[in-house]
Every structure is written in C-alpha cells, then in structure tokens.
Amino acid sequence: MSTTLTTANPPARSLTLRVRDTLDRLDRDVDAWFAAADPAGLPYLVPLSFLWDGTALLISTARTNPTARFLEATGKVRVALGPTRDVVLIDAEVREVIPAAELPAEVGDAFAAKTGFDPREQRGAYPYFRVVPLQVQAWREVNELAGRDLMIDGRWLSDPEACDPPALTPGPA
C-alpha cells in the first residue's frame, strides 16, 4: 500500500490529530469514493456524495446501479476520502437500506442541503444506504503508515499519550 508514498515529509500526525482531521473530513467533504463488488469478485467504484451523522455515512444511488445491487448483495463497502496523498480509508458495512419514502424528512432535507442532490425527487427508486464504519485508517505519506489505524472493530482508538479529559470533581450537591 506504500507505493504512492515518498520519503521527504512533514512530521507524522498524532493519533488524536488524525482522528480530528478525519472527523472534519467526514463532516465537510461532500464526495467520497465508494468501492463495492459483486459476489464473484468484480470490483466497482464510483464517487458518491454522502452525509455523515456522527455514526454512519448516508448515501443514495439508483437501485439499478451496480453500487446499489452489490451493496444489497454483500453489505460490504470500502470508502476513500481525500486525495491520494491525504487519505482516509474506511471498511464499512451497510446496516440499513431505506426507501426514499421512509427516510425521516429532516434527514432527507439535510442530505439534500449538503450534497445538492435530492434522491427523493428522482424518477425511479433511489434508496438510501446507511454505511457504518468498522475500520478506519488515515495517512498522508510513508512516515504516517505506522499509526494509521484510527478505528478497529467499530471503536475509535484514543491516544494513550494524549491528555485525558479532566476528571470530574464532585461539586456541591
């Protein structure tokens, strides 16, 4: 995986900073690359717009498109955000397929406001897919390959060397 990488780089970011940068990207980026595959190993890859709700990426694509068909068949997706020298790579599972008519209106409105695209207005079926990350990695260049794991088995890692949040002191009742 290191073949895009060169050797003269700024210092590697801490885990804490990489998690913050990754959450920023999930909040602000409009598009990401979504890779899915059919059960025979044929890969598919397209850019899709998404909405991050703190737990999942919400996407939508025509039910007849390969991405929708493969996600319905396998439930597995790999997502890439950012340019090739500042990547966030996410292995994720589809946890829900939501028909457009059944999505809460405020979620549909938030999706349309962020992405500029409203699947509810399309002809034909454009279901929404709730995509939940299980593994997240982020790196820029070769010096960031060590420490690239940010989430394992659905849990964000925390930096043992980072300051803990201040302990709560019991106050007056």
Next chain:
Amino acid sequence: MSTTLTTANPPARSLTLRVRDTLDRLDRDVDAWFAAADPAGLPYLVPLSFLWDGTALLISTARTNPTARFLEATGKVRVALGPTRDVVLIDAEVREVIPAAELPAEVGDAFAAKTGFDPREQRGAYPYFRVVPLQVQAWREVNELAGRDLMIDGRWLSDPEACDPPALTPGPA
C-alpha cells in the same frame, strides 16, 4: 452514479476533448485509486502510483497485500483517476504479473523515475501488474453523463463529427 453531480456547469466536452484530457491524465497523474475484490465480494481500494505506456497501466504492490492477492485471484480491477468532479473511470484486466527481477531494466527505471518508488529495491516480493483498460468513461458534472464512454471493449471511440486526419495522397515513388 449521478449523485455527486450538480446542475450548473460549463458546457460538456466533446468526445475528442475527453479522450485527449484522459490521455493527458494517464501520462501525467502519478497516483490513481485501484479497486479490487476477493472472490466473495469483499471490496478493497487503495491509492497506487502507476506508469502508463500507451496501452497499459503498470503498478506494483507487495505480493502479500490484498490488492496483489485479489488481482492474482480475479484479474479484475477498476481504476479511478482525478478528483470526484473530474473523473476517469476504467474497467481493466490484469494481463501480466511480472516479478521485479524479470521487468526490463528501462521499464523499471521509468516507473521509478515517474513514481519516486522503486519496487525492485523493496524487501519482499513486489511484483508488477500490467493493467489493460477495456472500458473507459470520463465526466465532470451531470451534463457530461451523456457521452461518457470513451473506450468500449478495449477500443477508443472516435468522434464522428471530428475532422478525420487528411487522407494520404500517394506521392512520387
């Protein structure tokens, strides 16, 4: 596939211009996204550097990495170049897997010069993969979805409205 797209755009490029832009990108871009999958439908996706020789993309990755294992198992890969609003999408086949020691020296040197990465110097096996496009599409925004096919079944399309090259007139012998 249209969910990254908005509606206020510059005019759609002609086929001829899209092919030229795509060939420029293949020549000049250093990295692309490579999606592969295992035969059970688990997708994989990483950025890799490549060298284009006019017919194929040459890539290299550790033989133990998922990309190498999946390419050896299925021979199928989908490649994305460019940002999400100026994409080139390529369905391709692996036509050759070349051990580093068997690659012609000048090709290995050209790969290292372009990518800044020399697989021949790595510890462990870093084979090269010769990836030949079969289908190529390119679009920027929604108004370029029509006419996005640039190559079908391994043949670049040509624009029926573009000027043909001047016919050769037989000259003096």
